[in-house]
Amino acid sequence: MVPAKEVMVGIDMGGTSLRALVVNAQNEILAIEKQPTNVAQKPEGLIRDMAAMADDVVRAAGLRKSQLRAVSIGAPGAVDPEHGVVYHAPNLGWEEVHLGAKLRKLLRVPVFVENDVNVGVAGEHALGAGRGAQELVGIFVGTGIGGGIISRGELYLGMRGAAAEVGHMIVQVDGPLCGCGNHGCIEALASRTAMERDVRAAIRAGQKSCVLQLMQERGKDRMTSSIIQRAIKRNDPVMRKVMKRAQYFLGMAVASVVNLLDPDCVVMGGGIAERLGEFFVAPIRKTAYENFLRRHDAERVKIVPGTLGDNAGPLGAVVLARKRMEK
């Protein structure tokens, strides 16, 4: 039996899906709900969807609403956690939405709002691959590349909460154009979007690849992590070559981050790292180790795939909310 006011709900607000989970005081998952994100509707509609999801997931765990202590959300884009405001979330079409206050009105429990990458990193740090690390960097490779830094056990946010934009470190001057407007960011060289661009270019140039056929078979118009995994399993030469190049750039980025921050652990997260695990991370680690300034004890820096998958975000949201409530 779960005592009153002990359970917490964590929600990850992705551009394509919403994921909610409910945990007990030990952060053990009691139930999970998932649904597509309807971004076509106004913010109020999406906020109502999340309120309904929080109710549903509590019920799915066989609990009562009165047992819910708080809800914590990982939201994409520029977020002000102090005031629960999402300032700018291009994937959702949101500008200055008072998410925390609006959701609190509907649910009548405290609501916390954090940045989606920070919650993922906090989750892996507290409960996943980065457990026990004092100084940790999380790098999440997906549509873009997101990053988060834990320093002395706490999230490092910088002056305006804008720190840890690992994806926009420039690793190739005059390289390909990035979504941010600069050229040669690691995101423009090694994200899933960049890999898809390179695979399509190779196919256009006449190289043989099964990727487009796999996408058609699976009804996907984008090269998702599952398509990448299938192409790698089939030993697709174009996919392998493109991934190898992305891994090289990621290895260089990890080396630079480690030389700058001296962490004890780097967690590689996101769909590709989760699906391919060590296969994806090993070449990144090798390149990184070769480019550390402190090569003689390189192995002291762990470079590992994330272990929580899609639960890293909602679990991290709960972990950060607990810290805020303790303050």
Ligand SMILES: [Zn+2]
């Ligand atoms: Zn950029």
